[in-house]
Amino acid sequence: MQGKDLLQLAEQFGNPIYVYDAEKIQSQYNRLTKAFSKVDKLRINYAMKALSNVAILQLLREMGSGLDTVSIQEVLLGLHAGYEPEKIFFTPNGVSLEEIEEVAAMGVQINIDNLSILEQFGTKFPNVPVCIRINPHVMAGGNANISVGHIDSKFGISVHQLPHLVRIVENTKMNIVGIHMHTGSDILDIEVFLYAAEILFDVAKNFKNLEFLDFGSGFKVPYKKDDIETDIEELGKKLSKRFNSFCAEYGKELTLIFEPGKFLVSEAGFFLAKVNVVKQTTSTVFAGIDSGFNHLIRPMFYGSQHHIENISHPKGKERFYSVVGYICETDTFANNRKIAEIKEGDILCFRNAGAYCFSMSSNYNSRYKPAEVLWINGEGHLIRAHETFEDLLRNQIPLPIPAASI
Ligand SMILES: *Cc1c(COP(=O)(O)O)cnc(C)c1O
Numbered sequence: 001m002q003g004k005d006l007l008q009l010a011e012q013f014g015n016p017i018y019v020y021d022a023e024k025i026q027s028q029y030n031r032l033t034k035a036f037s038k039v040d041k042l043r044i045n046y047a048m049k050a051l052s053n054v055a056i057l058q059l060l061r062e063m064g065s066g067l068d069t070v071s072i073q074e075v076l077l078g079l080h081a082g083y084e085p086e087k088i089f090f091t092p093n094g095v096s097l098e099e100i101e102e103v104a105a106m107g108v109q110i111n112i113d114n115l116s117i118l119e120q121f122g123t124k125f126p127n128v129p130v131c132i133r134i135n136p137h138v139m140a141g142g143n144a145n146i147s148v149g150h151i152d153s154k155f156g157i158s159v160h161q162l163p164h165l166v167r168i169v170e171n172t173k174m175n176i177v178g179i180h181m182h183t184g185s186d187i188l189d190i191e192v193f194l195y196a197a198e199i200l201f202d203v204a205k206n207f208k209n210l211e212f213l214d215f216g217s218g219f220k221v222p223y224k225k226d227d228i229e230t231d232i233e234e235l236g237k238k239l240s241k242r243f244n245s246f247c248a249e250y251g252k253e254l255t256l257i258f259e260p261g262k263f264l265v266s267e268a269g270f271f272l273a274k275v276n277v278v279k280q281t282t283s284t285v286f287a288g289i290d291s292g293f294n295h296l297i298r299p300m301f302y303g304s305q306h307h308i309e310n311i312s313h314p315k316g317k318e319r320f321y322s323v324v325g326y327i328c329e330t331d332t333f334a335n336n337r338k339i340a341e342i343k344e345g346d347i348l349c350f351r352n353a354g355a356y357c358f359s360m361s362s363n364y365n366s367r368y369k370p371a372e373v374l375w376i377n378g379e380g381h382l383i384r385a386h387e388t389f390e391d392l393l394r395n396q397i398p399l400p401i402p403a404a405s406i
Contacts, residue, residue: 020373089108268354272350294364309351
């Protein structure tokens with residue numbers, strides 16, 4: 001997608017808006033499947049919490065993707081988007097036994113990540129196929145908020161609890177069909193990932209009826225030029241070889257599963273917002289945009305550095321700006337950022353706005369959430385309308401008694 005296409009979409013659909021490039025999602029999907037083409041049974045389950053618009057789910061379904069879900073509502077959205085229950089995985093953390101039972105009854109593959117629920121579920125439903133989430137205690141990620149495989153993490157069943165895990169499975173005679181791990185976001189070092197995979201293989205040997213091994217996700221994508229990213233091709237080469245040799249040892253062709261979110265949609269997304277005001281202070285120049293952390297919270301929440309371009313005047317002389325929002329709290333998108341000279345009314349484009357951007361947006365400050373547009377074959381299609389005042393009032397119930405009687 002080019003800057004002029006984005007600018008035209010901002011004019012056509014109004015702003016702020018999120019724009020997603022279908023072609024980029026497809027090329028990332030193809031890149032991953034190609035990297036693992038040596039594995040006979042490969043399956044990709046899109047981690048829909050990254051971006052859960054139904055049109056995006058449908059697009060990925062067309063590509064052959066399955067879904068990875070973390071709540072029963074995500075499962076319902078997936079079914080609504082046309083996924084067969086068998087194509088949906090449920091990988092929640094800390095949800096109730098009732099929710100897990102409800103999802104399992106829909107025919108969705110459940111993934112259990114603690115011994116307490118495992119024992120209760122296995123006792124009640126020994127025949128339902130279950131996948132187990134293991135915590136290999138490998139520090140794979142760079143960001144404490146999103147690194148979930150380390151020793152203090154709340155995710156998964158610790159590998160050190162393997163004896164207890166095996167005992168529960170033997171006692172309940174439950175049907176374990178898969179082993180899963182998800183070490184968290186931002187894998188920079190493939191060797192660390194391969195090391196965690198070895199732990200998964202070791203655990204897998206204890207279960208005789210496996211059908212798949214799920215290696216989670218956490219592939220890092222570049223945020224700017226020359227940024228380090230996970231070398232998918234190298235990982236594909238090394239892990240495929242090791243996976244195939246494990247299957248030979250195990251005596252059965254297992255399915256290899258990945259559940260990427262960010263990798264598939266991050267770079268496909270653009271967030272467009274208008275500059276309301278340029279404010280020169282004694283220390284900096286602020287560019288205040290028609291948005292805030294109600295629409296894009298990753299810079300404030302994770303310290304993510306989204307690349308920002310002035311697509312209205314891309315050729316202007318570069319100056320240093322602090323790009324901020326309109327929320328009545330500090331909401332800095334970028335500090336000291338070199339951007340082509342900004343005039344009030346210009347449209348700024350934030351890169352890597354596909355994953356965990358719209359899906360984390362809110363109505364804080366009683367603002368409307370942005371619209372979403374999908375760009376396919378050189379044309380923009382609205383896939384979520386701008387909100388209206390009605391949306392803010394939905395589900396609100398006015399004061400039930402006359403104010404004078406209080
Ligand atoms: C969030 C999540 C993912 C996706 O992680 P990305 O970094 O977006 O690829 C995969 N699996 C599970 C279980 C998750 O919770």
